[in-house]
Amino acid sequence: MPPMLCLQKAAVLQMMSDMQNTAAGFDLRGYLKQQQERINRRLAALLDCNRIQTRLCAAMKHCLMAPGKRLRPVLCIAAAEAVTEIADETVLEAGCAIEMIHAYSLIHDDLPAMDNDVLRRGQPTCHVKFDEATAILAGDALLTLAFQTLAGCARFQETNTCLILEAVSLITRCAGYEGMVEGQMQDMAAEGQSLGLDPLKQMHALKTGALISASVSCGALLSGADEQQKTALLSYAENIGLAFQVTDDILNVKGNPERMGKAAGTDQARAKSTYPALMGLERAGEYAKDLVGNALQSIGIFGNTAAPLAAIATYIIERDR
């Protein structure tokens, strides 16, 4: 290897190692707790369940307010913080809108016509707790509320309405027929079939990756990131999105159902293609680590303001649920 390339490679490795240290020194538990509380308060206010006490709102609340990691809004906020050190109200609101889209997708994915799941986040799924029609409509209403929430950002003084419309555009592209919804179609079509590694990655890039990318990119967009910063954050998002899915598959094999709040071993029972099934459990674990390494490298340009993002990337493969 020519000396110049050696130096470049050494610099990149140094950057990754720096970000690893940054992540290790960061109080992620405290940060997550603080952000999750902020997000949960805002979600409850946006849902407005105290004013409206219909069965529909009860179903929306059951799903949206169930204990969750709030990974997507946290990523949206952390991405904005990497760029500008603080995340304003618009960023929080956009993160909450994406969480609503995530919640609607879980309700519809759990339906009898799809994955037919009965347990989610340690609670009965929406169609079990309520009924199938209510679950379909609660999902529809949450998806609609997500865009109501984004449009509502126009009320903030600091708001650039062009950026909000760009955020709507970005989120719809990631969540719709070229993104998450198509990913679920591909997941349904793959059931009972043996999928190769590339089609599996493509399916996950759409099904879960697209909305994770939307979360990070939305934070970047709304905080006025430049093109280099946007590219770095998108690369981070794509890597952790895949790492998240690989880890989910690993947890499905060896996880503790009580900690996870859902059943384990279900993928194997359904003959689903998974990373552990295709690569072996050990190599799947290494693959997830490599992906997180790539993610850390991507955000090296931000330095300390990216500490939350770096710590989240590390957490993704170390979590037990």
Next chain:
Amino acid sequence: MPPMLCLQKAAVLQMMSDMQNTAAGFDLRGYLKQQQERINRRLAALLDCNRIQTRLCAAMKHCLMAPGKRLRPVLCIAAAEAVTEIADETVLEAGCAIEMIHAYSLIHDDLPAMDNDVLRRGQPTCHVKFDEATAILAGDALLTLAFQTLAGCARFQETNTCLILEAVSLITRCAGYEGMVEGQMQDMAAEGQSLGLDPLKQMHALKTGALISASVSCGALLSGADEQQKTALLSYAENIGLAFQVTDDILNVKGNPERMGKAAGTDQARAKSTYPALMGLERAGEYAKDLVGNALQSIGIFGNTAAPLAAIATYIIERDR
């Protein structure tokens, strides 16, 4: 009655009669054909089915491009024309977005867990033609595409981004948990129960009225209507929305299934509360006529530019499907 009130009443009746004449002299058939072609071309382009040939897009196309009256986008355009004589690209785009929301709501309403309908617009419903999971996802994707379409309006030169966000806000309020989705919940809950006239009206105001109001109000908003014009158009929309539903119920009793493209007599078979059942067929017909009279009266302030709106109001109770 004091002479002043008599004069006011006479003026109002004169205005209504003027609008009736305006409607009678208007070539609605030609107008609808022209607008429907324009709307269908735009919907096909927005759906982008030539580029993307997935099963999901085929299902979305099956439902969105099925022959339909395109009442909602036509109303959006006609409302804008009442205000400014012409409807620009943003108004057309907003109308198409509302048609996508209408199409998604039909797909989900037809599902086995809801109305379990097999025929719609003369074609098999989405879950019959494809499958239940695909139908749920095609609905989700159409709802998402509606907001992608609205956000895309930012590319038009004439665009006021604040107004587009206001349109998103308006549409989501009418389509979501306080509007159309709640209306479908109430409709499901009412099945097999005998509903009084007021709860029936309230349910329809949400289930079908809200999106019709959104169509008209969106056209008004995007064409820069003032408060008086907005109020007049909203009153028009609320009256024709209810007239539309009353006529739907009447057609369900005495309509021709082949012309309607769906089965007749289904409401009675399901013991659904309807206007003919509650008021008698004849009085229901008179009620629809009164509502259209109110609608015509509301838009008297516009004069000739409201000719399309006036003709549509008259058409709503004269149609046979």
